[in-house]
Each structure stands twice: as C-alpha cells, then as structure tokens.
Amino acid sequence: xASASATAGEQRAQSLGLRVIAILxxxxxxxxxxxxxxxxxxxxxxxxxxxxxxxxxxxxxxxxHAPRLWRGEGGH
Amino acid sequence: xxxxxxxxxxxxxxxxxxxxxRINRLGxxxxxxxxxxxxxxxxAARFYNNGTFRPDDLKQILGLAVTAVLLASSLTAYRAETAxxxxxxxxxxxxxxxxxxxxxxxxxxxxxxxSLAEFTPSEGxxxxxxxxxxxxxxxxxxxxxxxxVIYVRTGRGHFSSGxxxxxxxxxxxxxxxxxxxxxxxxxxxLVK
Numbered sequence: 600x601a602s603a604s605a606t607a608g609e610q611r612a613q614s615l616g617l618r619v620i621a622i623l624x625x626x627x628x629x630x631x632x633x634x635x636x637x638x639x640x641x642x643x644x645x646x647x648x649x650x651x652x653x654x655x656x657x658x659x660x661x662x663x664h665a666p667r668l669w670r671g672e673g674g675h
Numbered sequence: 676x677x678x679x680x681x682x683x684x685x686x687x688x689x690x691x692x693x694x695x696x697r698i699n700r701l702g703x704x705x706x707x708x709x710x711x712x713x714x715x716x717x718x719a720a721r722f723y724n725n726g727t728f729r730p731d732d733l734k735q736i737l738g739l740a741v742t743a744v745l746l747a748s749s750l751t752a753y754r755a756e757t758a759x760x761x762x763x764x765x766x767x768x769x770x771x772x773x774x775x776x777x778x779x780x781x782x783x784x785x786x787x788x789x790s791l792a793e794f795t796p797s798e799g800x801x802x803x804x805x806x807x808x809x810x811x812x813x814x815x816x817x818x819x820x821x822x823x824v825i826y827v828r829t830g831r832g833h834f835s836s837g838x839x840x841x842x843x844x845x846x847x848x849x850x851x852x853x854x855x856x857x858x859x860x861x862x863x864x865l866v867k
Contacts (some may be wrong), residue, residue, distance in 0.1 A: 609758060661753075
C-alpha cells in the first residue's frame with residue numbers, strides 16, 4: 600500500500616514525465632513540419648541533428664535515469 | 676569445505692542488494708552502448724549508400740503516426756515504472772499493459788508501411804529502410820516480450836517498492852529502443 604508521501608512523490612514524478620513527453624511531442628511535430636516545408640538538404644540535416652540530440656538527451660536523462668549510473672539508486 | 680563457504684560468502688552478492696543493482700545497471704548501459712553502435716552503423720550506411728535521398732512515396736503520415744505511438748509508449752512505460760517504484764502496482768500493471776498494446780501498434784504500423792512501400796529491399800534506399808526498420812522492430816518485439824514477463828511477474832507479487840530492478844531494467848530497454856527511433860525517424864523519413 601503506497602504511503603501518502605510516496606503518493607506525493609509519485610505524483611511529482613508523473614508530472615515530470617508529462618512535461619518531458621510534451622516537449623518531445625512538440626519537438627517531433629516541429630521536426631515534421633520543418634521537413635515537409637524546407638527543401639534544402641543541408642538546412643534540414645543541420646536542423647534535425649541537434650533536435651534529435653536534444654530529444655535523446657531528454658529520454659536518457661529523465662526516462663532512463665542516466666544520472667543513477669554514478670549517483671546510485673534514487674527514486675523518481 | 677569451510678574455505679569454500681567463506682569464498683562463497685565473500686563473492687556472493689544478494690541479487691536484491693544495491694551493489695548488485697549497480698552492477699546490473701552498469702552492465703545494461705554497456706549493452707546499450709554496444710547495441711547503439713550497431714544502430715549507428717546502420718544509420719551511417721544509409722547516408723553512405725544513399726546520401727540524403729529518400730523516395731517521395733514514403734508514407735509521411737504513417738511515419739509520424741508510428742513515431743507518436745512509440746513516444747506515447749515511453750510515457751506509459753515511465754508511468755508504469757514510477758507507479759511500481761512507489762508501490763502502486765495496480766496502476767503500474769495497467770500502464771505496462773498499455774505500453775505492450777502501443778508497442779504492438781508500433782510494429783503493426785511498420786508492417787503496414789512495409790506492405791505499402793513502393794520500393795523493394797533490393798533497391799538502394801529500400802535496403803537501408805527495410806534493414807533499419809526491421810532491426811529496430813526486432814528490438815521492439817523483444818521489448819514487448821520482456822514487458823509481458825514483467826507484467827505477469829508484477830501480477831504475481833514478485834516485486835516490492837524496495838526491489839524493482841527487473842522492472843527498471845526492462846523499462847530502460849524500452850526507452851533505449853525509443854532513443855534509437857529518435858534518430859532513425861529523421862534519418863529515414865525526414866532528411867531529403
């Protein structure tokens with residue numbers, strides 16, 4: 600049975616997850632819109648590469664908990 | 676006999692101990708690094724062989740849809756892990772089930788795209804497209820199988836809020852598959 604503090608912690612974590620996924624969704628839509636409207640290959644690659652890196656970093660940092668590798672276990 | 680017992684005690688690390696979990700976590704990240712390099716080679720081969728060319732008949736809306744489905748599955752996977760870590764097993768199982776369904780949806784989308792594609796695996800872009808999406812989908816299918824195992828084990832009470840490493844490991848794998856798609860989606864569908 601989850602305690603009240605655990606529930607509050609869970610809610611904070613869920614809220615963080617929602618914010619991260621919202622940013623990922625916005626970046627994905629922007630990627631798509633830019634790709635269908637820009638013709639230059641160079642501009643596209645220069646735009647899409649850093650966006651993909653930012654998206655990957657968000658997932659590694661917040662969903663895959665990369666910092667736990669050197670900080671050890673820690674809750675959400 | 677006594678010496679053997681002592682040696683066993685020294686080398687034995689409880690599978691639930693923080694030390695064991697740290698070792699497991701490091702091992703999983705090393706696997707991600709290794710597997711990530713494999714995917715990177717696929718992406719590099721795509722640009723080496725085809726430059727930035729992509730066929731006009733690639734189904735953009737379908738590509739965006741499967742990407743959205745995989746992103747949504749990352750959220751449900753995250754919610755499952757969070758819920759289980761906080762002892763909310765019923766919600767965790769529900770989120771695991773949703774993740775499995777979304778994963779199956781992603782694979783179905785890729786299979787649909789394969790059946791609609793007007794290029795073949797023997798063509799330049801087709802070779803890259805089918806090998807990259809095929810390799811990635813195999814990882815998604817593997818992830819679905821792992822998720823099913825975790826779903827069943829959670830239902831049988833195999834985890835406690837103090838010991839959730841198997842859940843975390845599987846969910847991390849699922850997110851890793853999502854990270855790969857973060858790079859594969861623009862590589863296959865968007866650059867031109």
